[in-house]
Amino acid sequence: MKATILNIGDELLIGQVVNTNASSMSQMLIAAGIDVCGTFVIGDRADDIDFYLRHCIERSDVVLITGGLGPTKDDITKKTLCDFFHSELYENQEALTNVKRIFDARGYELTPINRQQAWVPRCCTMVNNILGTAPCMWFDYQGKVVVSMPGVPFEMVNLMQTEIIPRLQAHFRTDQIVNKNILVQGIGESFLSDLIEPWELSLPSTIRLAYLPQSGMLKLRLTARGSHDDRALLQQQIDRAVAELYPIAGQYIVGEDLETLPELVAYTMKRHHATLATAESCTGGALASQLTAMAGASEYYRGGVVAYSNEVKECALGVSHQTLLDHGAVSEETVRQMAEGARSRLGSDYAVATTGIAGPGGGTPQKPVGTVWIAVASRQQTVARLLHFGDRRAQTIERTCNAVWSDLIKLVNQNNPVKPL
Amino acid sequence: MKATILNIGDELLIGQVVNTNASSMSQMLIAAGIDVCGTFVIGDRADDIDFYLRHCIERSDVVLITGGLGPTKDDITKKTLCDFFHSELYENQEALTNVKRIFDARGYELTPINRQQAWVPRCCTMVNNILGTAPCMWFDYQGKVVVSMPGVPFEMVNLMQTEIIPRLQAHFRTDQIVNKNILVQGIGESFLSDLIEPWELSLPSTIRLAYLPQSGMLKLRLTARGSHDDRALLQQQIDRAVAELYPIAGQYIVGEDLETLPELVAYTMKRHHATLATAESCTGGALASQLTAMAGASEYYRGGVVAYSNEVKECALGVSHQTLLDHGAVSEETVRQMAEGARSRLGSDYAVATTGIAGPGGGTPQKPVGTVWIAVASRQQTVARLLHFGDRRAQTIERTCNAVWSDLIKLVNQNNPVKPL
Numbered sequence: 001m002k003a004t005i006l007n008i009g010d011e012l013l014i015g016q017v018v019n020t021n022a023s024s025m026s027q028m029l030i031a032a033g034i035d036v037c038g039t040f041v042i043g044d045r046a047d048d049i050d051f052y053l054r055h056c057i058e059r060s061d062v063v064l065i066t067g068g069l070g071p072t073k074d075d076i077t078k079k080t081l082c083d084f085f086h087s088e089l090y091e092n093q094e095a096l097t098n099v100k101r102i103f104d105a106r107g108y109e110l111t112p113i114n115r116q117q118a119w120v121p122r123c124c125t126m127v128n129n130i131l132g133t134a135p136c137m138w139f140d141y142q143g144k145v146v147v148s149m150p151g152v153p154f155e156m157v158n159l160m161q162t163e164i165i166p167r168l169q170a171h172f173r174t175d176q177i178v179n180k181n182i183l184v185q186g187i188g189e190s191f192l193s194d195l196i197e198p199w200e201l202s203l204p205s206t207i208r209l210a211y212l213p214q215s216g217m218l219k220l221r222l223t224a225r226g227s228h229d230d231r232a233l234l235q236q237q238i239d240r241a242v243a244e245l246y247p248i249a250g251q252y253i254v255g256e257d258l259e260t261l262p263e264l265v266a267y268t269m270k271r272h273h274a275t276l277a278t279a280e281s282c283t284g285g286a287l288a289s290q291l292t293a294m295a296g297a298s299e300y301y302r303g304g305v306v307a308y309s310n311e312v313k314e315c316a317l318g319v320s321h322q323t324l325l326d327h328g329a330v331s332e333e334t335v336r337q338m339a340e341g342a343r344s345r346l347g348s349d350y351a352v353a354t355t356g357i358a359g360p361g362g363g364t365p366q367k368p369v370g371t372v373w374i375a376v377a378s379r380q381q382t383v384a385r386l387l388h389f390g391d392r393r394a395q396t397i398e399r400t401c402n403a404v405w406s407d408l409i410k411l412v413n414q415n416n417p418v419k420p421l
Numbered sequence: 422m423k424a425t426i427l428n429i430g431d432e433l434l435i436g437q438v439v440n441t442n443a444s445s446m447s448q449m450l451i452a453a454g455i456d457v458c459g460t461f462v463i464g465d466r467a468d469d470i471d472f473y474l475r476h477c478i479e480r481s482d483v484v485l486i487t488g489g490l491g492p493t494k495d496d497i498t499k500k501t502l503c504d505f506f507h508s509e510l511y512e513n514q515e516a517l518t519n520v521k522r523i524f525d526a527r528g529y530e531l532t533p534i535n536r537q538q539a540w541v542p543r544c545c546t547m548v549n550n551i552l553g554t555a556p557c558m559w560f561d562y563q564g565k566v567v568v569s570m571p572g573v574p575f576e577m578v579n580l581m582q583t584e585i586i587p588r589l590q591a592h593f594r595t596d597q598i599v600n601k602n603i604l605v606q607g608i609g610e611s612f613l614s615d616l617i618e619p620w621e622l623s624l625p626s627t628i629r630l631a632y633l634p635q636s637g638m639l640k641l642r643l644t645a646r647g648s649h650d651d652r653a654l655l656q657q658q659i660d661r662a663v664a665e666l667y668p669i670a671g672q673y674i675v676g677e678d679l680e681t682l683p684e685l686v687a688y689t690m691k692r693h694h695a696t697l698a699t700a701e702s703c704t705g706g707a708l709a710s711q712l713t714a715m716a717g718a719s720e721y722y723r724g725g726v727v728a729y730s731n732e733v734k735e736c737a738l739g740v741s742h743q744t745l746l747d748h749g750a751v752s753e754e755t756v757r758q759m760a761e762g763a764r765s766r767l768g769s770d771y772a773v774a775t776t777g778i779a780g781p782g783g784g785t786p787q788k789p790v791g792t793v794w795i796a797v798a799s800r801q802q803t804v805a806r807l808l809h810f811g812d813r814r815a816q817t818i819e820r821t822c823n824a825v826w827s828d829l830i831k832l833v834n835q836n837n838p839v840k841p842l
Contacts, residue, residue, distance in 0.1 A: 013457055015447030019440060022462065026436030036434055038469070041443065041460040048459070154813065278706075278727065284713020285699075285706035288727040292705020295781055295814055303733035305726055306699065306709040312724035312767050316737060346733055360716055392575065393716055 001172055003029050004056040005039040006049075008067035008077055009151055013043040021066050021156055028157075032165050033175040033225070034062065044068050049080045053146070061144050062168060067151030069134035071113050078120070078137070081148055085139060087121035095119075095126055095135040102133050124148075127163050131155045136163065145171060173228040180238045182220040182245065183255040183264060185410055189218055192249065199248055204237050215261065215399070216406025217254065251418050254409055261405040262290040268409050269300035272416045274349040276408075278304030279317050279342035281329065282356035282372055286397050287404060302348045307338065313355075317341035330355050330367050332375075332384045339377035339384075350412060351377045352404045359391045372400050376407045378415055383407060422595055424450050425477040426460040427470075429488035429498055430572055434464040442487050442577055449578075453586050454596040454646070455483065465489050470501045474567070482565050483589060488572030490555035492534050499541070499558070502569055506560060508542035516540075516547055516556040523554050545569075548584050552576045557584065566592060594649040601659050603641040603666065604676040604685060606831055610639055613670065620669055625658050636682065636820070637827025638675065675834055682826040683711040689830050690721035693837045695770040697829075699725030700738050700763035702750065703777035703793055707818050708825060723769045728759065734776075738762035751776050751788050753796075753805050760798035760805075771833060772798045773825045780812045793821050797828045799836055804828060 022039040042048045056063040068077030096118035117133040127136035134150040212219040224234040313319040318341040327333045343351035356372030363369035370389035389396040443460040463469045477484040489498030517539035538554040548557035555571040633640040645655040728734040739762040748754045764772035777793030784790035791810035810817040
C-alpha cells in the first residue's frame, strides 16, 4: 500500500506558505500503515495537475490531493479533476446544505459563485467537509483511490482523521497498527535495556520496541502490527505489555502517549496537582507561550515574568542589586534568585528560570554567546544548571526550553515518587 | 528560466520534519527572477533519486537538490549523483580543509568516515559550505544546472544566498529584480490610491506597484525588473520613486522593507528611542517571545508579565481586586489596568496588554470563546479595543498579537509625527 501526496497551490509553490499539509498527511498515513513514496507541490495550472495526477496514479495506490478548491477563478482543481475522469459537475444536495449552513452561521448571503462550491463531479463520492464550504471528493479509478481535499490545514486534518483514513483502511483492508509511547526519565538507555530485557523477550512477535532518545529523556515506542481484523487483539497485547512494564520500571515512567515536552509538563503538573510560574530572560517568553499554546494551561500555570532588563529582574522578581553587580545577570546566583522570586511572588509550587546570552551579540570571553543558566525551584530546593550552546539564537532558545522542561519534570517526579510494586 | 526543487530525505517523506527548505528556496529563486515549477519530496532511495533527477532536468533549466549528504549509510545522494553523471569520487582538498577546520573548532577527531565528506564527483564544481562538513556540488549538464546542497536549513540558506543565487544569475544572465516594500498605516487603500495616483502614473515602465493589505496596515510593493546588466539603473529608479513618494504620503509611511509586524515594532521602537513592556493573559507570552526571538530586543524591550491567573494580574500588575470582581478578567477596565500597571511597574514608555478567552473552554453567553480585549498605554493615554475571534486557540493568539502590534505602531507614530514636506 503506497500513497503519493499532491499539494496544489501557487502560494505553496512560490514559498509564501510553508507546506505543513504534506508532513501532517504523511504522519497520519504512516500511522495507519500506508507508506508514502513522494509528495509533490505544483501550481494552479491544469496541465500540471493533469500530468502529476497521472504520474501519481501510476506510482501509487492512493493519491491524496489538497488545494485549488476555492470559489475564485484561479482555483481549478475541481474542473481539472472532472475533465481527467471524463465526468460532469452537478449540484450535490448534501454539499449545498453544508455550504448554506456555514454561510448562515457567518451571517453572509449565499452568492451564485459560492453556491458553486456545492458542485462536484458525478463520478465521485462526495465526502462532507463540515468545517468548510469546499467538499472533499473521493474517486475510485482503475482499482486505485484519488481523494481531493481543501488545502486549509484544519479542514484537511479533520477530513483525514474522521473520514479519509478510516475509509482507506476499510477499502484496502490495511494492516492495523497500534502505537504506544512510554516516556522514561532518570535511567540511562543501556541500564533500562538490561532492566527490561526479560520483559522485552516475552513480548508477542506482533510487537516491536524502539528506543527513541529525546531531550533529557527516553521514549519507548511499542508498535503492534497485524492484519485488518486484529485491531482489538493488538490493542489487548499492547495494554498487557504496558501493564507488565510498570512493576519492572514504573518508577522511571513519567508519562504515556505524549509527543512534546510541554505536553509532558502539562500532564506532570496536573497529575500531581502542582502549580507553576516562569521567570525568563534569554528565553523571552518562549516557556510561557509553549505552555499557554495548549488549552487548559490555567489549571496549573499561574503566570510568569519576562525579565529582559536587569531592572525588571530586580523589581518584578526580587533579584538583589548586589548579586547582579557581583555576578552579572548570567550567573548561577541570579538564576536561582529569579526562580525563587517567581515562585514566592507568583505563589506557585514550582518555578523555572532562564538567563543567558542567546546572541548573536552580547558575548564576552568569560561568558561567550550561548552561555545559559537555568533553574528549577520547589518549596524544598532550587536546582541550577549551566548550559553551553552555539551562536544560533532560535536554537539556543529552543534547547534552553527543552532543558528547563526536562529538569522540571525530573524534580516534580522526584518530589512525588511512585513506589515500585 | 524555470527551476525545480528536489528535497531528499526519509525524515521529510514520513512527515517527521516539516519541509521549510522548499518554501525558503522558492522565495529566494523568485526574488532572483527564476520561476519555480514544482517541488518534490522523495526518500533516500537511489532509484527514486535517479528517476526524479531525470524528470526535473527534463522539465526545468535548474534543479536544486537538498539532503542525503551526511556521512551515514542512509545518505546516498552523492553516490547516486556520481553514478547519474557517470563520474567518480575524489578527495577535494578545499573541501577537506573545510571539514578539518570544522572538526578542529569542535574539538573532535577526524575519523575516516567523516573524511569522506570531502569526496565529491570529478565532474562537479565543488562549492565550499563554510557552515558544515557536506560540500555543495554544482553540475553543468546538457545546458542545464543541477546543484546538490545539504538539507540542514541554515547551511542551505547560507549557500543559496552567498553562492548559488549569484552564480545562477551570472550563469543564465537572468533578469534583475529589485524589490522595495513601503509600509503604510492610517489611510484606507482607496484614499491612498487617489492620493498617490499622479506619482504612480509617473513611475517608469520598469516598475510595477502592488497593494498588499496586512493586519492593520498596507504594504506597497515596488518591483523593478530589467535585463541582467541593469541592476544599478533599476536600483536608481526605485530609490527615486521612493524619494518622490515621501513628500506626498510620508506622514502615513511607518517603515520600509520589513516583512513581519514584530520586525516593524522593533524598528518603530528603536527609531523613536522608546521602550516597551508587555502584560499578557490570553496571548500567554506570545507577544514577548515574538519580540525576543529577534536579536537586539534588549535595546527597546524591558520585559513583561504573563498574568495568567487573576492573582498575578493583581500582584504583578496592580489590577484592582474590585475591578476583577466587578468586570471580570476579560474586560476593558482590566486590560487598561494591565497595560498601565506594566508601563509604570516595568518603567517603560509604552506597554501593551491582552486578556481574553482563547478557548476552546471558558466561554460564557456574554463573553463567548474568542472575546479578547487589548490595550496600548503611553505616558499620555491608554487605548483599548474589543476583538472577536472564533474558537481556534492558536489563531486567536496569533490574531490578537497582530492587532496589538498594529495598535502599538499606530500610537507610537501618532506620538512622534513626521511632518509632511
